[in-house]
Amino acid sequence: MSQHRHPGAPGRAGAVPALPDLPEATVARLPEYLRALHNLAETSHETVSSEGLANAAGVNSAKLRKDLSQLGSYGTRGVGYDVALLIDQIEYVLGLTQRRAVALVGVGNLGHALAGYDGFAGRGFRIAALFDADQERVGEEINGLIVRHVDELPRVAAEESIAIGVIATPAAAAQRVADQLVSVGVTSILNFAPCVLSVPEGVDVRKVDLAIELQILSFHEHRKATLTALPAAGGPALTALPGGLAVTESQEAIGT
Amino acid sequence: MSQHRHPGAPGRAGAVPALPDLPEATVARLPEYLRALHNLAETSHETVSSEGLANAAGVNSAKLRKDLSQLGSYGTRGVGYDVALLIDQIEYVLGLTQRRAVALVGVGNLGHALAGYDGFAGRGFRIAALFDADQERVGEEINGLIVRHVDELPRVAAEESIAIGVIATPAAAAQRVADQLVSVGVTSILNFAPCVLSVPEGVDVRKVDLAIELQILSFHEHRKATLTALPAAGGPALTALPGGLAVTESQEAIGT
Numbered sequence: 001m002s003q004h005r006h007p008g009a010p011g012r013a014g015a016v017p018a019l020p021d022l023p024e025a026t027v028a029r030l031p032e033y034l035r036a037l038h039n040l041a042e043t044s045h046e047t048v049s050s051e052g053l054a055n056a057a058g059v060n061s062a063k064l065r066k067d068l069s070q071l072g073s074y075g076t077r078g079v080g081y082d083v084a085l086l087i088d089q090i091e092y093v094l095g096l097t098q099r100r101a102v103a104l105v106g107v108g109n110l111g112h113a114l115a116g117y118d119g120f121a122g123r124g125f126r127i128a129a130l131f132d133a134d135q136e137r138v139g140e141e142i143n144g145l146i147v148r149h150v151d152e153l154p155r156v157a158a159e160e161s162i163a164i165g166v167i168a169t170p171a172a173a174a175q176r177v178a179d180q181l182v183s184v185g186v187t188s189i190l191n192f193a194p195c196v197l198s199v200p201e202g203v204d205v206r207k208v209d210l211a212i213e214l215q216i217l218s219f220h221e222h223r224k225a226t227l228t229a230l231p232a233a234g235g236p237a238l239t240a241l242p243g244g245l246a247v248t249e250s251q252e253a254i255g256t
Numbered sequence: 257m258s259q260h261r262h263p264g265a266p267g268r269a270g271a272v273p274a275l276p277d278l279p280e281a282t283v284a285r286l287p288e289y290l291r292a293l294h295n296l297a298e299t300s301h302e303t304v305s306s307e308g309l310a311n312a313a314g315v316n317s318a319k320l321r322k323d324l325s326q327l328g329s330y331g332t333r334g335v336g337y338d339v340a341l342l343i344d345q346i347e348y349v350l351g352l353t354q355r356r357a358v359a360l361v362g363v364g365n366l367g368h369a370l371a372g373y374d375g376f377a378g379r380g381f382r383i384a385a386l387f388d389a390d391q392e393r394v395g396e397e398i399n400g401l402i403v404r405h406v407d408e409l410p411r412v413a414a415e416e417s418i419a420i421g422v423i424a425t426p427a428a429a430a431q432r433v434a435d436q437l438v439s440v441g442v443t444s445i446l447n448f449a450p451c452v453l454s455v456p457e458g459v460d461v462r463k464v465d466l467a468i469e470l471q472i473l474s475f476h477e478h479r480k481a482t483l484t485a486l487p488a489a490g491g492p493a494l495t496a497l498p499g500g501l502a503v504t505e506s507q508e509a510i511g512t
Contacts (some may be wrong), residue, residue, distance in 0.1 A: 019482045057451035066322070095477055095478025110369040116365045120467055124471060167471075204473060209287070213289070213446050213462050215350050218381075
């Protein structure tokens with residue numbers, strides 16, 4: 001994706017596209033800034049320095065300034081950023097000025113937790129429909145919503161203008177659910193099932209795999225342990241990778 | 257967990273560093289490869305081409321080859337990667353050859369879902385202890401474990417050799433829990449609370465914020481909508497950023 005976009009005068013002169021095409025990493029940090037800004041607004045702060053906001057969001061301030069410059073937000077020297085204005089700008093870019101309707105498919109343990117999660121409402125989302133394929137679960141009420149059979153998805157998705165589908169089914173069911181969501185026009189999917197979904201061009205999938213998060217932490221735990229075990233920087237390695245020997249055999253990168 | 261152990265000769269030659277210092281993005285993809293490899297192993301595949309594995313893991317094959325080359329795995333031309341060997345190598349690097357004990361703090365809706373999630377056991381982790389600060393919840397049994405009061409954390413963490421702490425408390429409680437985990441020697445934390453944790457150097461924190469995932473999707477939804485609304489490539493913008501006018505005032509990047 002392109003990296004810099006027109007901090008100039010949006011909407012004027014016809015030179016600026018409707019929405020900046022931001023790097024994925026910047027997009028991922030905007031919600032952090034937004035949360036920090038809302039906290040500041042709630043505690044009656046009208047302006048914030050880049051350092052103050054960067055600390056609150058847990059990033060370094062140079063990165064923050066660069067990110068925000070891509071929205072056309074530069075702050076004012078000696079004053080900082082206008083909190084309310086920056087909230088507006090980020091909410092606009094993230095498309096949070098309308099509250100998006102979310103359909104949640106799969107109301108097992110995780111689905112229950114998601115359906116009952118209060119954190120969505122204040123942050124631009126409304127769980128508008130719950131679905132499950134299990135007749136035992138259909139009809140159950142969670143947080144004021146009745147679980148419906150997944151076959152009702154097409155009708156309900158149209159009625160509720162569903163923008164985002166959340167898949168919290170077992171892995172084996174996830175692809176079929178994704179296909180159903182796509183077929184009713186949903187183009188953004190958050191997938192909690194531990195599997196890779198295949199979707200057509202134009203459909204965005206984000207994946208949250210809880211075991212993968214733990215495995216990434218495990219790497220760091222393992223690494224810290226081996227670093228501690230090393231005699232000194234530059235010392236000989238104590239451990240080799242399994243199969244390390246095999247590397248010396250006649251192996252090379254496989255192309256196509 | 258690991259199915260095969262040390263086909264090579266770990267500990268010899270001393271030429272391989274204890275553990276490669278991999279880019280974070282590579283580390284994040286290794287669990288995906290691992291999951292795909294386990295699926296292949298379960299379906300009696302002994303080898304896999306880089307393309308086959310890349311497809312199964314949802315990445316492009318050039319990236320996969322580069323990632324795996326950093327582990328010293330190059331596959332064999334015309335044959336591909338040895339599935340069992342590659343599983344060993346990735347599990348070794350991720351530190352999954354020992355099953356890590358996880359302490360979960362906060363057993364509200366999300367904590368319940370995490371405590372009941374079957375997906376951890378097969379992937380290198382064991383939820384070893386559950387904690388909550390709420391006396392009402394202490395004593396409850398979830399998935400065979402009794403919820404204990406968070407004050408018992410120091411004793412239990414030592415007894416169970418807790419390696420990873422998972423925080424599923426409200427945001428307001430999360431920092432205190434993180435401090436408690438750090439004080440008992442936990443150096444890896446998975447944080448589900450919607451807040452930024454401050455931890456000492458050497459402690460790794462990964463964060464899963466469900467609303468943030470939705471907000472990132474919302475950006476893409478919004479972007480797709482504005483692209484659709486544009487008359488043609490290069491056409492004038494239809495929408496302006498809020499506060500766009502202010503950008504023309506005397507503003508500049510704030511440094512310090």
